[in-house]
Amino acid sequence: MQANLAKHWSLLQQHAERLKSQPLCDLFAADAERFSQFSVHLDDLLMDFSKEKIDQAALAALLQLAQAAQVEARRDAMVQGEKINSTEQRAVLHMALRDGIPAGVQVDGQDVLKEVAAVRERFLDFAEAVRTGAYKTVSGQAFTDVVNIGIGGSDLGPVMVTTALAPWHDGPAVHFVSNVDGAHSVDTLKGLNPQTTLVIVASKTFTTAETMLNFSTALAWLKASLGEQAGQHVAAVSTNLAATRSYGIEDTRVFGFWDWVGGRYSVWSAIGLPVAIAVGKQAFTEFLAGAKAMDEHFRSAPLAQNLPVLFALLGIWRRNLLQYPTVALIPYDQHLARFPAYVQQLDMESNGKRVQLDGSPIQTSTGPVIWGEPGTNAQHSFFQLIHQGSEVIPVDFLAAANPSSQSEFADLELHHETLLTNVLAQAQALAFGRDAEAVRADLQAAGLSAVQIEALVTHRTFPGDRPSTLMLYRQLTPYTLGRLVALFEHKVFVQGVIWGVNSYDQWGVELGKKLANVLAPALHDRTVPAGVDASTAGLLQHIHALRA
Numbered sequence: 409m410q411a412n413l414a415k416h417w418s419l420l421q422q423h424a425e426r427l428k429s430q431p432l433c434d435l436f437a438a439d440a441e442r443f444s445q446f447s448v449h450l451d452d453l454l455m456d457f458s459k460e461k462i463d464q465a466a467l468a469a470l471l472q473l474a475q476a477a478q479v480e481a482r483r484d485a486m487v488q489g490e491k492i493n494s495t496e497q498r499a500v501l502h503m504a505l506r507d508g509i510p511a512g513v514q515v516d517g518q519d520v521l522k523e524v525a526a527v528r529e530r531f532l533d534f535a536e537a538v539r540t541g542a543y544k545t546v547s548g549q550a551f552t553d554v555v556n557i558g559i560g561g562s563d564l565g566p567v568m569v570t571t572a573l574a575p576w577h578d579g580p581a582v583h584f585v586s587n588v589d590g591a592h593s594v595d596t597l598k599g600l601n602p603q604t605t606l607v608i609v610a611s612k613t614f615t616t617a618e619t620m621l622n623f624s625t626a627l628a629w630l631k632a633s634l635g636e637q638a639g640q641h642v643a644a645v646s647t648n649l650a651a652t653r654s655y656g657i658e659d660t661r662v663f664g665f666w667d668w669v670g671g672r673y674s675v676w677s678a679i680g681l682p683v684a685i686a687v688g689k690q691a692f693t694e695f696l697a698g699a700k701a702m703d704e705h706f707r708s709a710p711l712a713q714n715l716p717v718l719f720a721l722l723g724i725w726r727r728n729l730l731q732y733p734t735v736a737l738i739p740y741d742q743h744l745a746r747f748p749a750y751v752q753q754l755d756m757e758s759n760g761k762r763v764q765l766d767g768s769p770i771q772t773s774t775g776p777v778i779w780g781e782p783g784t785n786a787q788h789s790f791f792q793l794i795h796q797g798s799e800v801i802p803v804d805f806l807a808a809a810n811p812s813s814q815s816e817f818a819d820l821e822l823h824h825e826t827l828l829t830n831v832l833a834q835a836q837a838l839a840f841g842r843d844a845e846a847v848r849a850d851l852q853a854a855g856l857s858a859v860q861i862e863a864l865v866t867h868r869t870f871p872g873d874r875p876s877t878l879m880l881y882r883q884l885t886p887y888t889l890g891r892l893v894a895l896f897e898h899k900v901f902v903q904g905v906i907w908g909v910n911s912y913d914q915w916g917v918e919l920g921k922k923l924a925n926v927l928a929p930a931l932h933d934r935t936v937p938a939g940v941d942a943s944t945a946g947l948l949q950h951i952h953a954l955r956a
């Protein structure tokens with residue numbers, strides 16, 4: 409715990425103790441204005457947090473915590489290009505990728521916005537050339553398919569955004585290969601024609617083992633059909649231009665970015681190339697504009713009206729004060745099916761840390777486990793546990809007031825009304841539950857005997873008092889998606905500042921990679937390395953036997 413925050417944490421603990429014994433239904437009963445007091449919006453994007461177990465005094469204490477943690481000063485340092493990623497000595501400027509920082513910011517003597525604009529123009533022009541057929545296959549045709557090969561931030565962002573913007577998808581079909589499991593390459597490539605397929609290899613470092621192996625498989629697949637001309641069906645996105653050259657990828661089809669863009673913050677850069685090919689320059693530009701609008705709000709709105717700040721503080725309240733270890737992220741929006749997976753990397757890779765910036769251990773809990781699936785499907789799967797399980801799991805709901813799809817054969821208004829009634833009903837059920845008395849009345853009305861009723865009543869009671877926040881927006885457009893993603897990015901930033909962690913490194917993924925390198929020869933040669941632990945030795949022997 410940062411020492412200067414101790415008194416704020418202890419005040420917050422007192423508020424939490426007080427509020428633990430005040431059910432949500434009492435908080436609503438006591439305040440007719442609760443919805444307007446505990447909701448905030450940026451244009452049509454509304455965040456309703458009235459169903460969180462919070463009151464004005466606790467919220468004020470959270471805002472004081474944010475002030476004491478110097479959230480605004482840290483935000484300004486990030487925006488000005490200071491090297492706030494201290495373990496890697498890097499600036500953190502993903503906001504620049506959507507022009508969300510002021511003009512003139514420099515990193516190592518380079519004008520950041522100018523560099524961004526130059527690369528953006530190049531990759532959006534290339535995307536348009538692929539879409540229009542101006543950039544042709546070796547046999548002079550237009551590309552029908554694009555395969556993006558990348559993993560982590562070089563995959564999840566493009567996958568999530570392409571899925572989310574399906575109604576805007578009017579370019580070539582876009583496919584994604586990420587897993588090193590050969591099944592992913594085989595299943596994806598087997599349905600495609602190499603004569604009309606463009607492969608994009610996306611890797612910030614251009615050293616990620618999975619991506620390099622998947623790329624060599626895809627290149628072999630292209631070469632088997634196109635021979636020496638296969639390279640014309642390859643483009644690359646990377647910060648490591650020396651490596652892309654060493655693979656013989658022509659510079660005109662290589663799109664760079666910078667070490668001040670974390671992988672999980674990179675979808676706004678040339679990493680978004682497959683998205684731009686799918687939806688076109690205009691929709692991609694609107695996606696950037698939505699994020700920029702959120703950046704401007706984040707940079708200028710007072711803390712008490714600042715959406716990302718409030719969202720972050722509610723997360724702190726849930727995690728550190730009410731001590732809920734997980735958050736369910738449930739988009740009532742099928743196009744956001746991959747949003748939970750995207751936010752898992754964004755949030756858990758950023759704030760899944762246990763030491764502070766100075767290397768000392770953190771005394772508080774940090775990033776929660778984020779998990780989720782789209783509603784209404786989730787209702788028919790794990791919502792039982794959320795409603796009646798032994799742990800309280802706060803829920804973040806996302807929903808659009810209007811559908812983004814169009815159809816001649818489906819009554820989309822009816823579908824959408826059904827979707828919306830469900831999200832509202834679930835949030836109600838979580839917050840207010842159904843007590844024993846109401847359950848008894850229901851069962852009596854259904855004609856059950858007194859004995860039957862008493863046998864069922866506890867099973868059918870809902871405890872309620874389970875918190876949720878709802879993000880509600882007009883429609884899932886590229887602009888709205890940009891705002892949403894930037895909202896989550898900034899939430900992660902604010903929480904990282906309060907916990908005192910470096911949200912922009914990810915050393916926790918390194919050890920497994922190193923150990924895999926050591927084990928690779930053992931798998932290949934069917935040996936057991938000397939000195940390896942007994943469990944791994946046993947497993948290796950079992951694998952060797954099964955492969956014999």
Ligand SMILES: O=P(O)(O)OC[C@H]1O[C@H](O)[C@H](O)[C@@H](O)[C@@H]1O
Nearest residue numbers: 560561562611612613616671917
């Ligand atoms: O883009 P790359 O350099 O290939 O990295 C891909 C991913 O792998 C790394 O291990 C990190 O955990 C991720 O943050 C990163 O997005």
